[in-house]
Amino acid sequence: MRRYLVLALLVAVCPLAFGQAYKWKDAQGVTHYSDSPPPAGTKVEKIKTSGVVIPPAGEPAPASTVAAKPAPAAPVADTPANRTKLCEQLRKNADTLSKEKVVSVDDGKGGSRVLDDAGRARQVETTQAQMTLYCK
Structure with a gap:
């Protein structure tokens, strides 16, 4: 058997x-x-x-x-040093969004895509909301 x-x-x-x-x-x-x-x-x-x-x-x-698929990002501790880093990055993002003519973002598939006017407006709004929340 x-x-x-x-x-x-x-x-x-x-x-x-x-x-x-x-x-x-x-x-x-x-x-x-x-x-x-x-x-x-x-x-x-x-x-x-x-x-x-x-x-x-x-x-x-x-x-x-x-x-x-990329690994999910690990949570970051809410410390003054990390808030300072986040705020610096948010300010750089806001500066780039306001000054650069062409802005590309991660498409979530390992590549990038160019933001159109509506996408840029959404990114500006999101960045400003995050700055209001985290950069007091």
Whole structure:
């Protein structure tokens, strides 16, 4: 009985050891990994797999494409020194928003995007509100 169980396990796992994976970057510069080929015309790198990746308990199985997510920022202690640093950065941001013609911000995907007039107005409003709250 044990031999049949081992044989069945080997037959089930064998195709996974010879699997093919693909790595490519999309137009926004996000790196994708997939077991199916990317859209036609995309520069692709084939990756040979050597086994199976099992997600940790409690996490859903990964989708066919995976984008890296940055780690969440650790909380910062509310000390006078940290408030001073924050206020200095907020003043620099306000200065940049008021003087520079073109301002880019992080797009949350590892790249940046240029602020339009409405985006700039929202950033100015947010910066002023933060300065009122933290820089007394």
